[in-house]
Each structure stands twice: as structure tokens, then as C-alpha cells.
Amino acid sequence: MYVAVKGGEKAIAASHALQAKKRRGDTKLNEISIHQIEQQLSLAVDRVMTEGGIYDRQLAALALKQACGDQVEAIFLVRAYRTTLAHIASCEPLDCAKMLVERRISAIYKDLPGGQQLGASFDYNHRLLDFSLMAESEPSNEYPIKANELEDEQVFTKVFSLLEQQGLAKSEQSREPSEEPLTTSQSFPYSRVERLAQLTRSDEGFLLALAYSTQRGYGRNHPFAGEIRTGFMELELEAEELGFSICIGQIQVTECEMVNGFVKPEQEQAHFTRGYGLSLGAAERKAMAIALIDRSLQASDYGEAIDGPAQDEEFVLAHGDNVEAAGFVSHLKLPHYVDFQAELELIRKMRNTKDTL
């Protein structure tokens, strides 16, 4: 006679053992190291840090290794770890004008103070598979990491400060300074600060598609890439015991500022509007997508019609988090015997009722 399936514990343990084996792959090959991932898959690491919400290259590399390269799974691992970290203190706000710039481009001026600095980029690269990479090179001193990588980098004036000087764009002030760390409890509307923090953690693919939709007419906002910059920022912390700020380390960030279509408020001269995006590491596509969506979510501030999904704050922010989305989609794999039985009972009752025919 049938008895309800037992042995769930053993089955789970066996499944995990199989996954561990799959992660390792063929044991005749060398195991990939955390350092190799961190150094050679750096953009994957950057995405995991940005969406995982912790700036730690080694942890992100570990998560990628453990997740067999599945980015959403790696982001989830980092987020779950983040829960266990105590919030010790909040850093001073970053001033990206002080960034030691590795890459800085502007699409709105041919030349500008400091010039265009391409840095490392896939841009202008012909996307031809480079078969020479199939051969594995031995360790060498071809590109050694310098003791002070940053000594060549310099500080650049921000493009938007040039526009602000001429009154062509409004300067931005943090409207809601807060001592508390940013948390989200999903009460709409969000402040812009909360919104930007949420967008940085949101899924890159989701934001990219929404940003693209604004370019195709679902909430168009006439963007120009005012400035995109990647570089290193010092994190400063004011410790209560000391009474002054100390530098606690450096992080790499990418910032995008879009110049968007102008407005002409009453009593004021016409000026451009702007969208802002920040990501950890060199996640440039992500920063651009955030900036486009930041602007599209300002539609109500400028009295614009809200008729595209990217302009709808509840739609964008409630569905952008890939840890939430992946969890809820995957929960369909959990047993639903009881609810399905309830539906079976109902559908049979309906089929037995003649008057519904």
C-alpha cells in the first residue's frame, strides 16, 4: 500500500552532494581559485557586489564559485550573508568629483577639461571571438599589478558642474539627509535616495530592458550621456570617539549622469533635467540603465504623463529585485498538494452541477 513519500531529508542531502560534484566538474582539471575569478572574471564580480549589496571582491568571487557562475544565485548568497553583518556606522556621502578617474567619457562635448579618457572598455572592439585565448598562458610579469595602481589616476571636473555654472541644469542637493542606514520596507512613494539605492541593487537585465523601453517610446525622456566615469573613491568615516573623518578604504564605482529633455517652469528659465546612476566596480551598463530609469521615474515631478512601465514607480521598484523575483518564481517548485486538492474538489463540484452546463 502506498504511504506518503518519506525520506525528504536523505533526498535533500543527496541532491546537495550531487550539486557539489557538478560544481567541481572534472577533477582531472585544476580547481578554479577565488583569486582567478576575482582577477579574470572581474565584471561578473562587480555585478555580484552591486546587486548583492556588499563591496567585497573576494566574497563575490567565492559566491560565484559556489554558485557555479550563476549570477543571481551568487547575488543571493551575498545578500544572505549581508543579513548577518552588523551595521557599524555610516560613511560620509561620496563626492564623485573627488574620484580618481580611470575612465571618463562625455557624449555631449567633443572636448572638455581633462579630455575624454577611454580607460578599459569593450567599446569600439570588434566582437570577434579571439581564438588565441583558447591557449592558456603561464604566469608572467607581462601585466604585473603595481604597488600603487592609482598613482596615474587624476581628478576631473564633473561635466554637470560645467552645465550648472551656466544655469543649464539645476544642482542637486540631498533632500533628505538621514543618519539611519537605508532600508526598504516597500512603502510607496519612495524618496529619490531610497529609489536610487533600490535601483542599484535591482536586476541589471530588468533595468536594461526598462531603460531600452524608454528609448523606444514607452516614456521617452531624450537622454544624452552627459558623463560616465569609473574610478576609485575614498570612503570616509567620522568616528564618534575621534571627532574627525578618517579614510577607511577605497572602492571602485561607476557613475553615469544623463542630460535629459529640458523643462520650462513658470518664473524660471528653461533648463535640462537629469538622471543619475551609480554602481559598484565597473558596471557601466548598469549605471546607464539606472540613470535612464531614475529620470523616467521623475515623470510626476515634471508633470509628465505616466504611460510607460519604466515611469511607474510601483511597477519598477516592486519587481526589480532579482533575489525576490527568483525566489517567488522558484517557489512554484514547492509542493502545492493542498491548494491543488482544494481546486480539484471545486472543479469536480462544478462539473457535477447540471445548471452550469
Place this chain on the structure above:
Amino acid sequence: MRSVNEHINQSAQSEQNYNFAYLDEQTKRMIRRAILKGIAIPGYQVAFQGREMPMPYGWGTGGIMLSASILGPKDCFKVIDQGADDTTNAVSIRQFFEKVCDIEVTQKTANASVIQTRHRIPEHSLVEGQILVFQVPIPEPLRFIEPRETRTKKMHAYSDYGSMQVKLYEDIVQYGHIATSYAYPVIVHGRYLMDPSPIPKFDNPKLHMSPALLVFGAGREKRIYCIPPYTDVKSLDFEDHPFSIQQWDQACAQCGSHDSFLDEVLIDDQGGRMFVCSDTDFCQQRQGNSND
């Protein structure tokens, strides 16, 4: 506000192990405050600062956060999914708490002080002092009528629940019955419309005047709501279409119960099927087997 050094010392100490029940004490206090607010306003959805847990959203994180916040070293904990202690996710959640709390666990409803559940209320009557923690996917009963949080909040504020009655009425017109068989909406304490989580409507009568505290946690949606002990809970219906629960012609094939919720099990590929209790503890007790 503690000094930076205190924080660093504390985190160095706790590095070896996670805190009791995984969450840090401040987070647990924040969640307990939300529970107290929920108890004070029965059926009202209290927003709270959800945390990422080491299980996926949608797999019981709301219930896990609630359990983590209320469990103490002396508690005895039971976890069920679909009424059963041995379903894979119930096993996983129970193992998690054994790992991070080292507390006593049980499969016996009567022995448990805290029971975390997905989709069922145990058949065995709960008693005063017990807490039933529900895992909730979508806390908002109006969500499929109005997707926007900003609007449903106002609908609750004005007790504007006519649209739910209209939905049930449309079911009757279209199908001859109210076509909601689980997550059947209730009014709590004559005020708030509440989603009892996807329990079959069979379990709805157990919500009414329950001696146990009922707490509901939605992790992804970051909402908590509660039904305090001995609270009036009414399932929505009409005078000429009164609320009714599921019934089976068969009895449980294992214990012979006629009044428990039965799962249908396919036993061959010719359409053969049998019915067994979804509540495994209840069924085992009736068969005279001890679980623990």
C-alpha cells in the same frame, strides 16, 4: 549608540557562529515590535524591514523571520508544509532552526509551543499559549483586484471592500459557486479584510476564536499581520450562499478519518487514486503511532 570598537569586538566574538536563531537581537526586536502592533490592530498589515534570509523568498522567509524572532531556548518547534512534517521544505526549515538555535523540535502538534506552517492549520485543536506562524506569499487580499499598493492601502483605510464582495458574486453568477477554494478572504474583528494565506477554506473555521495566537509573515512583501487569541474571524459570504467547507465522500485510507482535509494520491496510471490525511501527525496519532 555603541562605539565602533564595541561593534568590532562583538562581531569578532560572533564570527565563529551565527547569533541564536540567525537574526541579530536588534532585528528580532524590530520584528517583535511589528508583531505587537499587528496584535493591537488585528488583521492589519504592518510593514517591517525584512531581511534577506539564507532561503529564497517565496520559500517561507516571512515565517522564518517571525519564528526566529519569537523562539527562545525553551521552545519546542514544529514545522509543517501542506500539513506534513516530512515534506522537503518543512524538513529544510526545521533543520535550519536546529542548526542555528539547537532547540527541541517535535512532530506532535500538542507538544509544540511554536508551529510554523505553510498552507494548513493542524487538525488537532490548538490551545492557549501556542503560536502558529503562517508563511504568506501575497499578504494583500485585494492584490488581484487592485495591483497597486498605494490604492489598496486606501481601500483598507476606508473599509472599501465592496469589490471583493462583487468578485465573489460574479463567481456565483458565472459558476454557481464562490470559486475560491483556498486563501479565502476573511474579515477580522469586524474591521480588516485579511488573506489567511493559501490555506484551504476547509481551515478557515479554525481561525475563528482560536485559543492560539496566529501570526502571519510575508518576507518578500515585508508585511506582518496577526490574529490575537479569541478573535472573531468571519469568512466572506452571502445570506443565500453561506460559506461552506470542502467535503469528501471517502475517508482517509490510512486512519479512516471522515473529518480531516484529505490529499488525493495517484496510485497507478489507470486513474486509480486514494485519499489520505494531509496532516501527517494527526493521521499517525489516529493510527496509534508515535512520531517522536
